[in-house]
Amino acid sequence: xxxxxxxxxxxxxxxxxxxxxxxxxxxxxxxxxxxxxxxxxxxxxxxxxxxxxxxxxxxxxxxxxxxxxxxxxxxxxxxxxxxxxxxxxxxxxxxxxxxxxxxxxxxxxxxxxxxxxxxxxxxxxxxxxxxxxxxxxxxxxxxxxxxxxxxxxxxxxxxxxxxxxxxxxxxxxxxxxxxxxxxxxxxxxxxxxxxxxxxxxxxxxxxxxxxxxxxxxxxxxxxxxxxxxxxxxxxxxxxxxx
Amino acid sequence: xxxxxxxxxxxxxxxxxxxxxxxxxxxxxxxxxxxxxxxxxxxxxxxxxxxxxxxxxxxxxxxxxxxxxxxxxxxxxxxxxxxxxxxxxxxxxxxxxxxxxxxxxxxxxxxxxxxxxxxxxxxxxxxxxxxxxxxxxxxxxxxxxxxxxxxxxxxxxxxxxxxxxxxxxxxxxxxxxxxxxxxxxxxxxxxxxxxxxxxxxxxxxxxxxxxxxxxxxxxxxxxxxxxxxxxxxxxxxxxxxxxxxxxxxxxxxxxxxxxxxxxxxxxxxxxxxxxxxxxxxxxxxxxxxx
Numbered sequence: 001x002x003x004x005x006x007x008x009x010x011x012x013x014x015x016x017x018x019x020x021x022x023x024x025x026x027x028x029x030x031x032x033x034x035x036x037x038x039x040x041x042x043x044x045x046x047x048x049x050x051x052x053x054x055x056x057x058x059x060x061x062x063x064x065x066x067x068x069x070x071x072x073x074x075x076x077x078x079x080x081x082x083x084x085x086x087x088x089x090x091x092x093x094x095x096x097x098x099x100x101x102x103x104x105x106x107x108x109x110x111x112x113x114x115x116x117x118x119x120x121x122x123x124x125x126x127x128x129x130x131x132x133x134x135x136x137x138x139x140x141x142x143x144x145x146x147x148x149x150x151x152x153x154x155x156x157x158x159x160x161x162x163x164x165x166x167x168x169x170x171x172x173x174x175x176x177x178x179x180x181x182x183x184x185x186x187x188x189x190x191x192x193x194x195x196x197x198x199x200x201x202x203x204x205x206x207x208x209x210x211x212x213x214x215x216x217x218x219x220x221x222x223x224x225x226x227x228x229x230x231x232x233x234x235x236x237x238x239x240x241x242x
Numbered sequence: 243x244x245x246x247x248x249x250x251x252x253x254x255x256x257x258x259x260x261x262x263x264x265x266x267x268x269x270x271x272x273x274x275x276x277x278x279x280x281x282x283x284x285x286x287x288x289x290x291x292x293x294x295x296x297x298x299x300x301x302x303x304x305x306x307x308x309x310x311x312x313x314x315x316x317x318x319x320x321x322x323x324x325x326x327x328x329x330x331x332x333x334x335x336x337x338x339x340x341x342x343x344x345x346x347x348x349x350x351x352x353x354x355x356x357x358x359x360x361x362x363x364x365x366x367x368x369x370x371x372x373x374x375x376x377x378x379x380x381x382x383x384x385x386x387x388x389x390x391x392x393x394x395x396x397x398x399x400x401x402x403x404x405x406x407x408x409x410x411x412x413x414x415x416x417x418x419x420x421x422x423x424x425x426x427x428x429x430x431x432x433x434x435x436x437x438x439x440x441x442x443x444x445x446x447x448x449x450x451x452x453x454x455x456x457x458x459x460x461x462x463x464x465x466x467x468x469x470x471x472x473x474x475x476x477x478x479x480x481x482x483x484x485x486x487x488x489x490x491x492x493x494x495x496x497x498x499x500x501x502x503x504x505x506x507x508x509x510x511x512x513x514x515x516x517x518x519x520x521x522x523x524x525x526x527x528x529x530x531x532x
Contacts, residue, residue, distance in 0.1 A: 051427070081429035093424035095417040097532040106413050110429035114410070138532060158429065 002029050003065040003161045003194065005050070005085070010059030012049050019045045020218045022059070027162060027196045032188045034209035035198040036229075042218040043198035044090060047166045050196075051087050052077045065161065082110050084161035090170060092151040096140025100131055100150055103139050107157030116159055124153040127187060145176035149183065156187070163187075165197040169204055177204055184208055206230060244504070247381045252503035253496060254382045260495025261392030262457060264399045264488045265450040266468055267475040272402070272443035274473065275482030277436055278419045279328070279342065283349040285468035287317065287444055290353055291451020292460050293361055299368040306368045307394060310452025314445040321444025324349070325437045350465070357462040365459035373456065391453035396488065398449055402442070403484040415439040416482070467511050474518040478528055486530030493517065 005027040012020040019042045027033045037043050048054040050061055052075050061072040063083055072080055086107075095103055104124060108117050125132035128149040134142060139150055148168060155163055165184065169177040185208035187193045199205035206212060206226045213223040214234055222232050229235055266288055273281040291313060298309040332342045377384040406412035414435045418425055422432035454460060475494055479486030497517050501509045521529065 076431070077426040078429045078431050081427060087427050089424065089427060093421055093427065095420045095424065097420055098413070098417055102413055102416070105410075106417055106425075106428050106430075109410050109414060154428075 003063065003084070004028050005162055005194075005196065006060075006062050006064060007046070007050070008060050008062075010046070010049060010056045010061065012045055012054055012056040012059075014054070018218070020049070020056070023215070023218070023220055024059075025213055025220065025223075027194060029194055030188075030192045031210050032184070032193075032195040032197065032208055034205040034212040034226075035196060035215060036200070036202055036205060036212050037198075037215035038200050041215045043200070043215055044166055045218075046215070047087065047164055047196075047198050049073075050080070050085065050164060052080045063162070081158065082112070084112065084159070085164065086155040086158040086160040086162075087164040087166065088148075088151045088155045088168065090166040092147050094139040094147055094150055094154070097138060099136050099138055100142070101135040103150055103154050104131070104135075104157050107154035108159075110158050113157060113159045117157070120157050120159055123191075124156055127156070127183065128153050143176075144172050145179060148172060148176070148180050152180075152183065152187075156193075160193075162194045162196065165195060165199075167198055167200065169199060169201045177201065181205075181208055202235065248503060249500075250382050252499045254384055255388060256496030256499030257492055258384065258388035258392040258495070259457075259499055260492035261395040261488075262388070262450075262453050262491075263395070263471060263475060263495050264491035265391070265395030265446065265453055267472040267479075267487050267491055268399060268402055268446045268484070269443040269450070270472040270476045271479065271482060271484060271487040272415070272439055275476050275479075275487075276415055276419055277439055279325075279333075279440065280339075280346065281440075281443070282343065282346040282469055283324075283353065284443070284447060285465035285472060286350045286353045286357075287320075287447035288450045288454055288468065289357060289460065289462055289465045291317065291448035292455040293357055293366070293451070293462075294448065295452045295455055296361075296366045296368055296460075299370075300366075303369075305370055306452045306456050307390065307449075310449040313448035317448045318441045318445040321441040322437050324444065325440035329433060329436070354462050354465065361462065363461055363463075365461050366455070367459040368455050370456075387456055387458075391457055394449065394453055395491075398446060399484060399488045402446070405442070406484060411435065411438060470511060471514045474514040478518055478521050480528030480531030483528070483530035483532070486528060489529055 007023060007025040010020055010023045023046060035043050045054055049056045050072065056073055063070045063072055070083060104121060108114055108120065130146055131150060131153050139147065168180050172180065181204045184195065188195055197205060206229060209226050211225055212229045214221045221234055269284040270281065273279045291310060294313050295306050295309040298304040299306055328342060328345060332345060372386045375386045377389060406416060414425060414430045418432050418435045425432050475487055475490045479490035494514055494517055498510050498513045501513045
């Protein structure tokens with residue numbers, strides 16, 4: 001099933017505050033794409049536009065699947081989830097008083113995911129063994145890194161065609177960031193998952209991304225393959241302190 | 243004064259009463275415990291259910307339990323409409339906590355006065371062949387008018403427990419008050435999930451009403467004493483834990499029955515709050531709180 005997410009000339013903001021200006025971006029089947037930028041440049045706003053949480057003022061966001069084009073703007077978040085796009089939100093947003101297993105099963109709420117629960121659950125437990133050993137524990141009682149694993153696992157239970165990950169490294173100790181990033185890479189390598197990841201940690205994100213976009217003040221300042229990104233002036237200026 | 247027979251009978255009556263208390267408390271356990279909606283009007287819905295059952299029983303001689311079950315769809319729809327009104331008027335505007343309480347107080351009075359106007363202040367009761375009979379186990383007598391409500395209450399609790407823990411919508415109901423936004427990211431609409439939960443909670447009122455009028459005669463203002471009991475059971479059980487609600491209801495039933503037998507019935511309601519205060523001092527999250 002070939003699917004592609006295409007964002008074209010999107011403007012968006014909150015009331016009088018304009019955040020995104022003509023942003024275009026594309027995520028193709030099987031790719032891991034990094035959306036890079038420091039705080040306040042519009043990464044999360046763009047992710048929220050894709051999920052239907054923020055409604056863009058202009059532009060188009062389409063999901064192409066098997067030759068079909070579906071416009072995403074104007075759809076509610078739950079509809080977009082039903083189309084197979086799921087989000088690992090910033091701050092994880094787990095159900096703290098439900099168990100690990102209950103959180104995972106809630107991830108499979110969308111119709112398309114319910115019949116594949118045994119397979120997807122096995123897949124989650126294989127990718128994140130810690131979730132299996134903690135399956136009866138309350139999500140709120142786990143460490144930050146484990147919670148991030150659970151948040152990713154929960155999104156995978158929806159059997160997404162495209163997985164969005166918003167700032168997976170925020171609030172995690174550096175050693176845990178390494179582990180979470182390594183896991184996302186593993187998912188991509190082994191299962192050819194299509195991923196769009198918003199991240200401010202340049203070094204971590206470029207470890208696993210095929211391509212990247214750098215967003216500055218709500219505009220795509222540069223895009224290219226990971227190797228090109230590392231050499232780019234902007235990156236040297238903003239991230240590497242060279 | 244103290245006799246073992248008396249004690250055993252009081253204990254048995256308490257357990258039976260507890261099963262019935264669970265049925266009354268389920269609606270509060272779901273609305274208050276899981277949805278954070280302090281539905282003070284639930285006990286008056288139970289009264290409304292009791293009067294509908296009374297009407298079917300006195301007019302057509304219908305079995306009270308059957309009548310209670312027959313009316314569940316009506317209460318389901320009423321619950322859904324009430325939640326829709328509550329949502330549009332308060333929850334959507336983020337003004338739910340205090341005004342919502344007043345809203346449900348208002349509903350309580352309207353329904354109570356409606357029942358008073360229609361049925362008067364006289365006590366009403368239902369008739370069925372088995373109501374006067376008892377099951378005897380040695381010295382302990384189990385009157386059918388308590389035994390059947392207990393069995394029905396426990397069954398209703400089990401059904402709700404299975405629904406909440408085994409179905410997708412059930413799990414969504416458990417998660418909705420914890421993080422409604424996250425629930426949207428799972429593909430569920432929080433408004434619809436809450437409306438379903440509230441409708442189900444209200445639907446239990448018609449069965450609970452049938453049990454209430456089977457246990458003893460009712461009059462409209464009786465809902466007041468069940469407000470305290472049901473909220474005490476919900477908090478004691480651990481806010482939304484259905485298993486906890488059953489255990490708490492049984493404890494309360496036994497405590498009330500023993501007190502009523504050995505110290506006098508006037509202490510009955512005081513016991514609910516006594517048990518609640520004591521339990522909260524020891525374990526603030528309730529018996530089975532997460």
